[in-house]
Amino acid sequence: MATLERSAPAAAHVHEEVLANGLRVLIQEMHTTPLASVWCWYRVGSKDESSGQTGVSHWVEHMNFKGTTNIPRDKVKGIIEQFGGYWNGYTWIDQTTYTETATRDALDRMLFIEAERMTNCLYDPADCESERTVIISELQGGENDPDTLLDQELTAAAFKAHPYRHPTIGWLADLQAMTREDLYAYYRRFYVPNNATLVVVGDVETKDALRAVVRHFGHIAPGEIGRRLPTREPEQLGERRVTLRREGTTAYLKIGYHAPGFGDADFFPMLVLDAVLTGAKGINLWASFRTPPPQRSARLYRALVDGRLASSVMGGIVPTAEPFLYMISCTATAGTPLARLEEATLAEIEAVRQHGLSAAERDKAVHQLRARLVFENDSITNIAHQLGYFETIASWRLVSTLRERIEAVTVDQVAAAAAERLAPRNRTVGWFEPLPVSP
């Protein structure tokens, strides 16, 4: 495995600095291309939202692209594009993040944009209203897809106490009711340097980059965040079921199990277990789901897809700050009853719960995951993402330990995780049953 030794752990040469205002800064020099990537992460996501305000984190993210005191609304367009750059952002359950990747000479511009975003966004009332309908359009576009709809309903049924239960996009009634003041207050509460991590990776000199960061962010005052009180989801006592019957052409099955959070001992055994069942997805939310997993020899693929019961099967466990779900998703082949697909899926789950897995299966899964780590570190954008992502849910230092933690997983740990986590009482089963489409 000589060449795998060169799969440079992403965090090997990271410079870390915490400014006086609490902003954590991570800089990694990479001189392979004349580019720089900046990510600014906030520890705020849909789990921080209260009832009546679901979707506010994501709506705030949208508003933070709409001009600031020093970037007038009509100057937003082109501000990074003139450097050949790309910018974007995303919101999920634990985090909100913003990114720019552009030529290295744009570093100062990227830092300026992020400092402005942290302090000076406008929240023009007309823009808030216009964005309300954009987000509702985003929600309705998602609902056009039965798979997305089922995912949302299943997640809501699987959690009864933890705020991971509501979708990041929010519930429609909340999106219709929230005001500009709700958005602005939320923005001011969470967008403070002591709640943020700024990551710079690329063709930069650490000293110069740090000096520029201090110039842009050093003067920003910290704030009181006022976190919600923590809630632990009560242990699930029995199987739950959700059945959607709507017009459509295709049947879908999902099974969600309460899963370990990233900090739990059996997170990595579950990651290996998922690779055994459905192929290794890797561990980079920004990159992993863009390429299909190697899954032709995975247990559920063999049983369900080669068995002609499903046209696709996918599993997913993602590193999260608190325990979320391990979700298995299948598309039934035309004519296959969902009961039969569910029975076959659960038979495979029971087999791994009862009999564990072979050493060869464990070795293959581990090798797949190690290869994915290499493939997913192929750009400065991906590397920067990983540092910020893990700092937001745990610690950036863990990025360099991912490989050894995957390699340390034993057959017995995977078997124990399967027996415990995939128990019937821990699952929520979702069916999308298509009704005939009206002419």
Add this chain to the structure above:
Amino acid sequence: MTTAAHRGLAPSRATLDNGAVVIAKQSQTTPAVTLHAAIAAGVVFDPSDRPGIAHFLSRTIDRGTRTRPADAIAEELDRRGVSLAVTVNRHVVSLVCTCLVEDLDTILAVLADIVRHPIFPAEEVDTRRGEIITLIRQDEDNPATMASEGLLSDLYGAAHGYGRRTRGTIASVEGIDRSTLARFHQERCAPGSLSLVMVGDIEPAAAIDAAAAAFADWEAPLPPPAQLDPVPPQAGRRVRVIPMMNKAQADIAYGFTTIRRSDPTYYAHWLMNNILGQYSLGGRLGDSIRERQGMAYYVYSALDANVIPGPLIIRAGVNPANVDRAIASIDEELSKLAADGPTDQELAESKQFLIGSMPRHLETNVGIASFLQTVEFFGLGLDYDVRVPALLQAVRGEEVHEAARRTVDPGRATVVVAGPYSGQPA
């Protein structure tokens, strides 16, 4: 074997004696190599009465060879963490994967075997037929797909190589069996229709030698080029609604046929499209429909200048109550661009963006491989990455204006709306 190399990205290119083209580029960011094989066996080669063969081939070519059963291929790839993506577009079937350098020889041998010796086992063909039928059924429930495919069908005709559905119809797919696939493979897959790009941590000469070892003894006659019907003229405006009343949002696909990739006005059209529906959050269309009017989460335009005049497609997803207003806004933006052309500032910004974004597009192995396949397919030259900036810089405002006048006239637009909408837009 002949080789050539240039400055810039400076890939090495070799044509094997049997006609196969191999292009290699070294990049040392990760200890991995991306393999991207393209075979001229795309949807345009489907017989017009049997659509879906090329797509069916893409789903079955890697399901068993003379010497490797499907399970053995799956095992050889999976245990190295390699997922082979086989996709099809109008002109080519592409096989793309990334592997660790240490696995390159094995993966290249498997890839060559898949390309050269597939046997399409009956059992596998039956299984994948079921998957394809499920995919077609999913497409029929997807307003975005229905709108896009409906538009291409209306622009080119349902039987035309650019207008037919990639996956075919359930009836046609039910009629495709192993002998149909084997015949299609024999007719279309040959060294003369293959180009293989390899990008990663390997010396170009070694990469070309490895490719030669895998492909040089392949002998098969050169397949004939695609015979494509002329593009039907667009006389007036056409609007079609595909009601899908069980959905929450309507999808609009609005488009035109445009130009060939080899057309001298290609760079003017590229800039025109960027200004219209790409730059920043969707160009002028994004400014109007998303930013000012808040009607859509996504709106953009895409230009596909191709072997024959390809389409320019504008796409938007909107609430059904906003369909008429969104289409009127698209009309308005197109009319303005066709009447007045771009502003100097827009032109300068789009040039700067397209030129400046090249290092980003050429950062990863996968990105470089895809770029080099495009270069090879359209015969753009190995120094194309170096020449792009000057080609864009040379475009004048009036040329972009002329491209808009010639291409995006709302009076000749074809529009398809799919979703919970039963009106009849103008």
